[in-house]
Amino acid sequence: MNAALKTTSGSEKRILEFDLSAELHHGVVVSNLAYAVAEELGLPHDQCYQLAIAGMLHDIGKLKLTGYINGQERDPLVIEELKYVRMHSTLGYEELKGQGYSDFVLQSILYHHENYDGSGYPSNKAGKEIPIGARILRVCDVYAALTSDRPYRKGFDMGTVMELMIDEVKNFDMQVFLAFQRVVHKEKA
Numbered sequence: 001m002n003a004a005l006k007t008t009s010g011s012e013k014r015i016l017e018f019d020l021s022a023e024l025h026h027g028v029v030v031s032n033l034a035y036a037v038a039e040e041l042g043l044p045h046d047q048c049y050q051l052a053i054a055g056m057l058h059d060i061g062k063l064k065l066t067g068y069i070n071g072q073e074r075d076p077l078v079i080e081e082l083k084y085v086r087m088h089s090t091l092g093y094e095e096l097k098g099q100g101y102s103d104f105v106l107q108s109i110l111y112h113h114e115n116y117d118g119s120g121y122p123s124n125k126a127g128k129e130i131p132i133g134a135r136i137l138r139v140c141d142v143y144a145a146l147t148s149d150r151p152y153r154k155g156f157d158m159g160t161v162m163e164l165m166i167d168e169v170k171n172f173d174m175q176v177f178l179a180f181q182r183v184v185h186k187e188k189a
């Protein structure tokens with residue numbers, strides 16, 4: 001483990017460590033779900049497909065982030081770790097820009113942590129100001145994170161996940177959230 005990481009507290013370590021296999025798995029889950037939700041919402045086929053790509057790549061900025069943390073940045077510990085984590089959507093966007101991805105993919109990635117009530121990052125966009133692709137990724141991302149096992153906890157069961165998401169429903173586009181619920185219930189049936 002990197003020396004800088006050893007000096008961080010336990011809770012920070014959990015956020016800063018990058019498990020490639022878990023991240024890839026998360027990307028696949030978000031990708032499949034985002035495709036299904038986009039289809040359920042009646043988005044054009046091409047956008048559904050584009051969103052599947054965005055789902056796979058949405059957290060790619062975290063790779064850059066580990067670069068910063070592992071020494072590109074002179075003194076990482078003087079800067080709040082949360083600030084780093086919040087850079088990942090912009091870093092991902094910057095990384096992929098100019099590599100031939102559509103604007104739909106890029107905007108979905110850049111804004112995938114914006115909340116519907118305007119409390120998200122990086123731009124505090126609210127409501128329909130947030131691109132539809134990003135609004136879909138937001139819901140799918142939270143679901144995938146809560147249902148999967150983490151080193152420090154087991155994944156939550158479906159009932160608990162839905163309760164937790166309803167508690168945070170202010171973060172989501174209600175139309176997207178309802179389409180997401182239909183998809184998940186269909187998959188379960």
Ligand SMILES: [Fe+2]
Binds near residue numbers: 059112113
């Ligand atoms: Fe993310």
